[in-house]
Every structure is written in structure tokens, then in C-alpha cells.
Amino acid sequence: MSGSKRGIMPHIPEAELHAYLDQALGRLRCVEIESHLADCTRCRTARDEIAALRDRTTAMLARLAPRSTVVPPISDIRRRAAARLFQRQRVRQRAAWAASLIVALGLGWGASVLIPPPAGRSVRAVAPGVNPPTTVAAQPAAPPTQTVASTTPSVAIEPATEDRPDRVTHRPVRHAPRPVRTKTQGTGSAEFATVGPIQKDGQLEWGGMWRNLSWDRAKEQVGDTPARIDGLPVTEVQVQAGDSGHKSLMVVAQQLSTGEVIRTIEGPISDVSALLGNGSLQSSEPSGNASAPPAPAGAPVGSALTFRHGDRMFAVTGSLPSDSLRAMMRRLNLMSRVR
């Protein structure tokens, strides 16, 4: 290589020079680069050009700023946060009151009906001593302003990453409300699989009753931190309550800066497969290593990457290429959970 006396190191790639100037490289690599730069005219020139480019873009962007920004006193922020907390507590209290009413109605209903209808269907509750008959169709525990009766199967994407009061969402039943549980208990080994495009419209197979939980409530429910991608803001947590003795199905939605929503699904294998709307997993290989799932050809958009452990399945879904999904999977707080 011209310019390099030692001839050991090839010229430094442009992107790496950017990273070097951005101080994004490890110390060892910096030392290597610096020793190469000392000997290589070509790379020094490239570095100077990139430094100039960098300065120029920084100067250009500096023009795109408000004329002056005064940082408001932090007490303003604290006051607003406190006011919001107070408001939320009031909503929660009201929700608790509404929930107790529902429980009362439910008890009456339970006394009069022996076999419960499938979840997700309207239930006419005729409680003894309560008239007229009340419809308790999926809008119990929240005041009207907090209830979202979603008409589309997609999850409402909100910027809010703060926890919201619990609310109940009724997902339209597109298929069986809750899949019949098959006795496909896992072998105990962990398996990866890539699921192709989830649906024609890229939607999950929502069905049955889903509850939106605050992050704290979700943690309580799982007794641990729900499976989620480390470091991304959580926009929504939804749970489909399990039958008694069964663990629930949980979907944690998180949003990337670029707007894509990534959902992490955790639950019994049959439930997660059913939710993905695809019982046929394209490929799977026994593995305990989160970094080696099989790569599908042609990286489907809106696909899912699944991970099986025992009778549980974890899935990461989103409109990302499969290698990005794999990177997300690696950031899942999974290994600590399956141990």
C-alpha cells in the first residue's frame, strides 16, 4: 500500500475515519489508526477532507436552530410532572371503583351462568337484583376517556412512553378468540425460527380480550421485567389473560427513532404461533445462542423472529430487515429470563 512504510495495515475505510473523528472507536483502534496516519499521506488527506466535511455539516446544521433557547426553570417541569401524576392517580381511583362494580356484576353473573362464553364476545350480564340487564362488553376498568375501542387490529402507536392507567381494549375477533391449547410442550431446548411475512396486511392476528397495562403493572404481572428490547422506549404493553394455571400472553410494543414499531411477544408456544397467524415456522434449529438464527433469503418485511424455550415462545416482530430483527433479538433481556 502506497504511503505505508510498514505495509501491514491497509488504508483506513472512509466510514472508520468518520468514526475516528467522531471519537467513536476504541482506544486500541485509535492507536492503530494514528500510527497508520503518521505514515500514510493518502489517509491523512482523506482524514483532513472528512474533518472539513464534518465541520461543514456541523456548521450547516448549527444554522437550523431557534434564535435563542432559554432553559425554563426545572421547577416548571417538576410541577407539570406532579400535576400529571395527580391526575393519573385520580383516573386510577375511578378505574378501581369501576372495576369493583364490574366484579360485583361478574359475581352475580357467575352465580347465574355455569359455563362461561368464549372470551372476546359480548357478555350479557344479568346480575340478580341488578336491573336493567347491563352489557359488560369489554369496557370495564376504565372511564370512557381512557377506553380505547380499537376498530383496527393494529396497536395504536403513541409517543407516550410513560405508563398509562390500565385500560381494557377489545380486539376484534378475526379468528378463534383464543387458540385451543395443544399439548406441544417444548423439549426444554431453546430454538430459533424465522417466521415469514406475518399476514398479508402485516398485522398480527389479534383476537380475544386484551388488556393494556402500565409498565409497572406488567412487571407485577410477570413477577419480573417483561421481555423487551433493552433501551427502547415502551409505547404499549398488552396482555391476554391466561386461563387459570396458564401464563399470560404479553405483547410489548417499542418504537425506534425512525418510527418503526417493534413488538416483543411472550407466551405459550401455541398462543404466540397463533398470534403470529402462522403455525408453520419456516425453519428452526436447536440453539442456545441468541446470535445464530437462520437467515431467510430475501429478508421479508414485517416478519418475526421467534425463540423457543421450553413451553414458552418469544417473538420479535417489526417491519425491519431480518438482520435488524436479529440485532433486536440480541438486545432482548432474554438470556436472563430463560435461565
Place this chain on the structure above:
Amino acid sequence: MSDEFEALYQSTYTAVVRFLYRKVWDAERAEDLAQEVFVRALAHRPEKPRAWLFAVAANLARDEARAAVRRKRHLTLLKGDPVAQPAFEPSAEDQVERDEQIAAVQDALSALTPRDREILLLWDGGLSYPEIAAQTGLAVGAVGTTLARARKRLVAAHERQQTGDHAAHS
């Protein structure tokens, strides 16, 4: 925790406002949204607060953009509505020139792909490569490549514009 939050607030507030301003193009709105970001941070107490702030800011800006499109649609129906006029005081000549320069950079920025733009703005907001990678789904190694491309394209788009303007004026 409260001291930490205050330090974060003092050191990051302006960067968050600038980041938002480059998305909503309204200084006042950018400040409102930035305050909202910090109110949420206070309630949420994220583990990686700096990256979190920018992620939430990006989400808020996106919602804002959607709302702006709706408002615009509405305003086009109300022709001659004074609200539709920008609050703009073209006084001195240098002010006009400054505004032209800003508009040129703004156009150059909008010529980038959304991903390149996002990464450039996150970098300029003060996030590290790993933080940018975490918020965009890119591999850390790809951040340098993307930034290299974004910087070159920004300058190229800006130059194209300048030469175009000169050609138009001559």
C-alpha cells in the same frame, strides 16, 4: 436522582429543542415538545435517559408532523385565514439573506433519506454511536457508514441548490 435529572435537564434541554426544531420548524412548538419530553422523563425515569429523551422527542415530532398535515389540509379550506400566514418580519436585508440560507440548509436536509437524516440529527444532538444504534436499529458499525453518507449528501444537496440558485439569478 433529582440532581442527576437536573444535570441531565440542564445539559440536554437545548439539544432536545434543537433536535425538535429541525423536525417541526417552529421554535415555540419545539420548546413545548421538549418540555413535554422532560415531564415524561421525570415520570418514567428511563434507564438510559439521554437516548430515551431523543427517542421520545422523535416520536412526539412525528405525531406533530401528522397533526400539522391535518391542520394544513384544514387551513387550505380557509383561504385568506390570517393563521395560515407565517409570523415573519422581513425587516433588514441581511435578515432575508439569513432566512434564505436557513431555507437552503433546510431543503438540503429534507433531500436526505429519513434514516440518514435521523442519524445525522441524533449525532448532532449529542448521542454516541451506540446510542444512535440503539435508537435506530442499526448496527453500531453501520452508524459511521450512514453518517459518512449523510454528511456527503447534505453538502452535495446544498451545493446543488447554491449552483441552481446562482443559475436562476444570473
